[in-house]
Amino acid sequence: MRSWGELVELEPELSRSGAAMLYQFGVGLAFLATVRLDGGPRLHPMCPLLTPGGIFAFIIPSPKQQDLLRDRRYAMHSFPAPDNEDAFSMTGVASVVEERDRRAALAQQFVDERASIGVPSPAPDHVLFEFRLSRALLTRTSGHGDHAPVHRVWRSPD
Numbered sequence: 001m002r003s004w005g006e007l008v009e010l011e012p013e014l015s016r017s018g019a020a021m022l023y024q025f026g027v028g029l030a031f032l033a034t035v036r037l038d039g040g041p042r043l044h045p046m047c048p049l050l051t052p053g054g055i056f057a058f059i060i061p062s063p064k065q066q067d068l069l070r071d072r073r074y075a076m077h078s079f080p081a082p083d084n085e086d087a088f089s090m091t092g093v094a095s096v097v098e099e100r101d102r103r104a105a106l107a108q109q110f111v112d113e114r115a116s117i118g119v120p121s122p123a124p125d126h127v128l129f130e131f132r133l134s135r136a137l138l139t140r141t142s143g144h145g146d147h148a149p150v151h152r153v154w155r156s157p158d
Helices: 004-010 012-022 063-070 100-113
Strands: 030-035 041-046 055-059 073-078 087-096 127-140 150-155
Touching: 004 012, 004 127, 012 073, 012 087, 012 127, 030 063, 041 063, 055 063, 055 100, 063 127, 100 127
Parallel strands: none
Antiparallel strands: 030 041, 030 073, 055 127, 073 087, 087 127, 127 150
């Protein structure tokens, strides 16, 4: 498993394109897939936070929070682009971040990124997770209906 920061160092173009897709609407937006208690998949919209060193999210009390606390596996996928079928996705494991200073800095980043709509700081019961990566996929297309999309797959070397 690698951090987002390690992916940036190992694959600068892939990570730059992935970040652009995750932030294409001005704030981080993605779909998060988790594993339900019965083993089935669950899909949720969420707001990732990218930093130079990691990818994080505050997850509200919800089935997805409980899924990640019980089974750390996840898949994350960028929101669809309006003009093409480009996409970025990644898989790996999530872990709870309890470090107070890191939580405070990421809470401020969350609020700052959404200053135009005036969101409050994450509540204490919003669990902060870091998402480590085992695999990433970047898909590039020439537009909607492209019959020859170009896929770039990265797998963690460990």
